[in-house]
Amino acid sequence: MPKQVDHDQRRRQLTEALLRIAGTRGLRAVSMREIAAEAGVSLRVVQYYFTDKQALLDSGLTELTARLDRRVRQRAAATTGELSARSVLEAVLGAILPTDEQSRLDSLAWTAYYTAALTDPALAATALIRPDALEDFLTTRLTTAQQAGDLASERDPRTEVATLLALANGLTASVLGRQRSHEAATAIIDYHLDRLFEPTATLWPPPD
Amino acid sequence: MPKQVDHDQRRRQLTEALLRIAGTRGLRAVSMREIAAEAGVSLRVVQYYFTDKQALLDSGLTELTARLDRRVRQRAAATTGELSARSVLEAVLGAILPTDEQSRLDSLAWTAYYTAALTDPALAATALIRPDALEDFLTTRLTTAQQAGDLASERDPRTEVATLLALANGLTASVLGRQRSHEAATAIIDYHLDRLFEPTATLWPPPD
DNA sequence: GCTGTTAGGATACGATCGTATCCTAACAGC
DNA sequence: GCTGTTAGGATACGATCGTATCCTAACAGC
Numbered sequence: 129m130p131k132q133v134d135h136d137q138r139r140r141q142l143t144e145a146l147l148r149i150a151g152t153r154g155l156r157a158v159s160m161r162e163i164a165a166e167a168g169v170s171l172r173v174v175q176y177y178f179t180d181k182q183a184l185l186d187s188g189l190t191e192l193t194a195r196l197d198r199r200v201r202q203r204a205a206a207t208t209g210e211l212s213a214r215s216v217l218e219a220v221l222g223a224i225l226p227t228d229e230q231s232r233l234d235s236l237a238w239t240a241y242y243t244a245a246l247t248d249p250a251l252a253a254t255a256l257i258r259p260d261a262l263e264d265f266l267t268t269r270l271t272t273a274q275q276a277g278d279l280a281s282e283r284d285p286r287t288e289v290a291t292l293l294a295l296a297n298g299l300t301a302s303v304l305g306r307q308r309s310h311e312a313a314t315a316i317i318d319y320h321l322d323r324l325f326e327p328t329a330t331l332w333p334p335p336d
Numbered sequence: 337m338p339k340q341v342d343h344d345q346r347r348r349q350l351t352e353a354l355l356r357i358a359g360t361r362g363l364r365a366v367s368m369r370e371i372a373a374e375a376g377v378s379l380r381v382v383q384y385y386f387t388d389k390q391a392l393l394d395s396g397l398t399e400l401t402a403r404l405d406r407r408v409r410q411r412a413a414a415t416t417g418e419l420s421a422r423s424v425l426e427a428v429l430g431a432i433l434p435t436d437e438q439s440r441l442d443s444l445a446w447t448a449y450y451t452a453a454l455t456d457p458a459l460a461a462t463a464l465i466r467p468d469a470l471e472d473f474l475t476t477r478l479t480t481a482q483q484a485g486d487l488a489s490e491r492d493p494r495t496e497v498a499t500l501l502a503l504a505n506g507l508t509a510s511v512l513g514r515q516r517s518h519e520a521a522t523a524i525i526d527y528h529l530d531r532l533f534e535p536t537a538t539l540w541p542p543p544d
Numbered sequence: 545g546c547t548g549t550t551a552g553g554a555t556a557c558g559a560t561c562g563t564a565t566c567c568t569a570a571c572a573g574c
Numbered sequence: 575g576c577t578g579t580t581a582g583g584a585t586a587c588g589a590t591c592g593t594a595t596c597c598t599a600a601c602a603g604c
Contacts, residue, residue, distance in 0.1 A: 133581065151548090154455030156364070160562060172582050181562065238455055246444055246512055247362030256513045287527050290516075292526070293507030301498040301505055304454055305464045308498075316502070319495050323531075340601090341551065368592065380552050389592065 134260050142167050143187045150188065150191060151233030155240040158185075191255050192238050199223040199231065200262070213273035214325055217292060220266065221317050224296040226303055227310050237302055263289055280327060288324060295320065346385050350375050358396065359441030363448040366393075369465075390458060400446050407431040407439065419479035422533055423501060428474065429525050432504040434511055436517050444512055449487050455510045471497055484534060496532060503528065 143166035149158050160181060199265045204217040226235040245255035261287075269284035272294045279285070299313040354374035357366050368389060372379045386392045411427035434443040453463035471494075478493035487493070507521040 152455065156451065156452070156455070160561080161560085164352055170583065172584080175563075176580095176582065239454065242360065242509070242513065243447055245365070247360065247364070253356065256515065258515045267492030283531075284527065287524055290524055291528055292509060293502060295499060295503045296506070297502070297509055298502030299510075300370070302502060305450065307464065307466045316495055316498055319492065320499055323491075349570065367590080369590085378553060380554080382552095383593075 133283070135177065137175075140185065140191075141179060142169075142174055142184065143191050144186055146188045147191060147237050148233070150237040150240055152236075155244055158270070160184075176267055185251065185307075186254065188237070189241055189251070192234060192241065193250055194225070195234055196238070200210070211325060213269045216269050217266065217321060218317075220262070221292060221296045223312065224293075225300055225310055225313050225317075239301070239304060263293065266292075278327075283324070294315075343385065347382070347395065348399075350377075350382055350385060350392065351399050354392060354396045355399060355445050356441070358445040358448055360444075361450055363445075368392075393459065394462065396445070397449055397459070400442060400449065403442055404431070404446070421486060422529055424477050425474065425529060426525075428470070429500060429504045430522065433502075433508055433518055433521050433525075440512070443508055447509070447512060467501070471501065474500075488534075491532070492501045500525075500528070 140162060140205040144165050146158055149162055149166055160174050161171055163184065164174045167174070174184070178187070200220055200223040204216065204224040207215045207219050241251065241255050245251035266289045268287045270279060272288060273279045274281065274283065274285060296317065298315060299308075302308050302312050304309050349370060351416075353371050354366055357374055368382050371377055371392065373489050375382070382392070386395070388484045397443060404423050408428055408431040410452055411431040412424065413421045415427050432457065434440040453459035474497045475494045478487060480495060481487045482489065482491065504525065508525060511517050511518050
């Protein structure tokens with residue numbers, strides 16, 4: 129076996145180049161030649177390590193999913209000891225919102241993929257999977273919190289989780305569009321969580 | 337002046353063809369020739385009525401904005417007499433969520449435009465305007481409701497409105513991705529509004 | 545009826561795209 | 575040292591893109 133090259137490393141290098149382009153200039157700007165230029169290799173190398181463009185796009189989507197998953201887990205792990213449902217929610221939602229430049233680029237690329245998948249059957253199967261696992265996990269957490277008395281009994285945990293995830297996605301869109309800062313988005317989520325975990329009975333009657 | 341043709345009508349016809357393509361096959365599939373085919377005219381006609389592709393895209397975006405605006409106003413007008421803040425919010429949020437096939441197509445096209453604008457300076461100026469007018473209008477409505485005692489005094493009207501709009505956008509994304517039905521999305525919004533307009537003091541103490 | 549403008553048919557331009565092909569330098573195994 | 579495989583350079587393919595150009599049929603104004 130001559131000229132040993134780490135194929136996985138090569139593919140990673142090219143996938144990262146693709147995601148940089150997608151995050152800065154959009155999926156529209158992603159072409160085989162642009163990826164080659166961004167990765168500093170020739171067009172032939174891109175062709176050599178991926179059978180076709182679709183395989184490259186699939187790889188980008190897989191990497192993006194892995195990155196988001198990693199971010200969520202890292203945030204969750206960072207709240208060691210802190211096992212309250214609220215801190216878990218804060219970690220997950222904080223991982224979804226773009227904060228630094230890198231997560232902004234990834235979030236942009238993800239949005240581009242999601243939107244493309246809405247009208248592209250080749251991407252739909254991979255990009256439009258329902259985030260069931262995350263929703264189930266958070267719902268379980270919230271149900272436990274409710275049983276412990278940390279959440280008002282008339283609240284529905286699953287609906288609350290669905291609300292929070294949709295809210296985080298909606299806020300992400302506005303942050304990407306620079307309509308609000310990520311701090312402003314975080315403040316809105318905190319406000320919402322404040323109301324969610326408020327004691328059931330307020331002590332003063334409504335003024336009338 | 338020979339051969340009188342209604343230019344505005346022609347441009348509308350072409351703009352609608354563009355939006356049909358954008359809503360079904362994405363902005364990616366929008367080309368001068370595809371628009372011509374969709375509108376049932378020759379390429380030359382498309383060129384004749386729009387100086388270039390960018391002008392056509394701008395026209396599509398303008399029309400889309402007008403349609404959304406029209407939908408919101410129609411829903412608002414349909415709740416005649418019903419002047420409660422909640423019914424106004426229901427009307428606006430219901431107009432944002434895709435319900436029938438037409439609003440789904442428009443919502444898809446809008447999402448495609450918004451996403452493209454995130455990485456395309458030529459669209460950014462028009463597509464990424466902050467929806468200040470709507471947010472201000474709803475905030476004023478909610479503030480009035482609060483003064484009338486329909487909203488708990490510790491709620492912040494502007495944050496609540498921002499939350500609702502972001503929630504509606506997030507839910508729209510999930511409806512477009514067929515991750516939930518528009519009925520399920522509406523139920524989530526109703527649930528949220530139930531909590532928002534709940535009497536301040538609940539009558540029972542939290543179980544502990 | 546002649547003339548000038550308008551609406552649009554026909555065709556071609558260079559650029560860029562994904563993909564295919566051909567070829568060679570470099571090295572592992574014998 | 576010869577041989578066969580691998581990694582990648584060079585180049586070309588047909589398709590499609592936005593745009594430009596050339597030309598003519600149809601009609602309003604005189």
